[in-house]
Every structure is written in structure tokens, then in C-alpha cells.
Amino acid sequence: PTPARAASLRITEQQRLELEQGHTDDAIRELAHAISIDPSNSYAYFYLGRAYIARRDYVQAQTFFKRAEIGVAANSAWLGETYAFEGVCLEQAGKSADAVAEYQKALAASPGNLTARVGVTRLSAFMPASASVAAPVVESDQTAPDEAGEPPPADEAPDPPAPPSAPPPTAN
Known part of the structure; x- marks a missing residue:
């Protein structure tokens, strides 16, 4: 560089x-x-x-995530994190259907993304059956979030991988 x-x-x-x-x-x-x-x-x-x-400040946060999305498009782990946090912003803005769509994009990019899995599960319970879209199937060796417990607040979600000096971890 x-x-x-x-x-x-x-x-x-x-x-x-x-x-x-x-x-x-x-x-x-x-x-x-x-x-x-x-x-x-x-x-x-x-x-x-x-x-x-x-x-x-979810509107400002989403602006920066949209800009980040452009540069991380080739890296599925970072792209999944970016989409997941865009979903958090939309969810906090009360745009549940749009948030579910972003969470699903995150899961398509990175199936092990915990923020997206928890978000889509949480919002699917509140979406009408006709508007709800099932979450993608996750590999069997991955554990599902504790459905009995309260999901962590959006601002306490797990951190994404470190900047590009190290490759992102893969989900197991």
C-alpha cells in the first residue's frame, strides 16, 4: 500500500x-x-x-455503511458485516421489512453472521406471514442464538474482523 x-x-x-x-x-x-x-x-x-x-444516529451510520459497502464488496465477511449493520440501522428506524432484506443480504454474503441471524429471527416473528421471508439455512455445525434469551442490543453486537492486515476469520 x-x-x-x-x-x-x-x-x-x-x-x-x-x-x-x-x-x-x-x-x-x-x-x-x-x-x-x-x-x-x-x-x-x-x-x-x-x-x-x-x-x-442511525441515519448517519447507514450513510457510512453504504459507502463502506462499495469498497468491501469483494470480501464476503466484511460485506456481510456491512449489510448486517445496515439492517440494524433500518431496524432502529422502524423499517422492519427493509431491515429483514438487509439481514438476508448479510446472510447470503456471510452465512455465519450472528448479527444478521439474530436480526432476521427477531424481526420474522413480527412480520406478517406474507411479508416474512425465511432465514437461509445455516450449516449444521453452527449453533443458533439462544432463542429464549433477549438478543443483545444493536450497539453491543460482535465486532467484525480486524482491518485488512489480517484475513477475516471463517465461521465454523
Whole structure:
């Protein structure tokens, strides 16, 4: 990568860690800086979306996820995460049918995506039978989320794989 790309990715990784610690405002400022260094850094857009979910600004979060989607299209794990978080934004905006569609796109891209599986399961219970679409079948060695328990809040969903310095983990 170019020096600008390397610097932007380094900042993105640092801010991913800051987001994990709840430092949302600092992360937003620094991720915007990472994008100013390298506007093609899709991971910075993705984590900006995550930061805005933490702020409960779902419209802004979805804007950044849409931008991230363009750059991660060739990587099914990242694309699945991006679609899943777009689904979270739509669900929080009260657009259940659109959220289910995004969750299903996430599952098509990455069948082991827990955020999408929980989301589509949760929303399918509230959708009319004619509008509800079944979740894709998941490999038998994957465990389903605990249906008796409450799903985790959207802003506490599992983190996606680390930026591109390491390949994303595969679902088992």
C-alpha cells in the first residue's frame, strides 16, 4: 500500500480499539482524519458507521455503511458485516421489512453472521406471514442464538474482523 493508505489503515485500527473502549467522539474525529488521508479506506467508513450506531444516529451510520459497502464488496465477511449493520440501522428506524432484506443480504454474503441471524429471527416473528421471508439455512455445525434469551442490543453486537492486515476469520 501507499504511505497514505498505510497511515489511514493504522489510524483506523487505532480507532477500532478506541471504539471498543467507548471513546466514540475521539474515534469519529480520527476516523474522519483517516478518510481525509485516504478516501478509499472502506474500513474507516465502516468504523464511522459503528461509531454513529454507538451514538444512536442511525441515519448517519447507514450513510457510512453504504459507502463502506462499495469498497468491501469483494470480501464476503466484511460485506456481510456491512449489510448486517445496515439492517440494524433500518431496524432502529422502524423499517422492519427493509431491515429483514438487509439481514438476508448479510446472510447470503456471510452465512455465519450472528448479527444478521439474530436480526432476521427477531424481526420474522413480527412480520406478517406474507411479508416474512425465511432465514437461509445455516450449516449444521453452527449453533443458533439462544432463542429464549433477549438478543443483545444493536450497539453491543460482535465486532467484525480486524482491518485488512489480517484475513477475516471463517465461521465454523
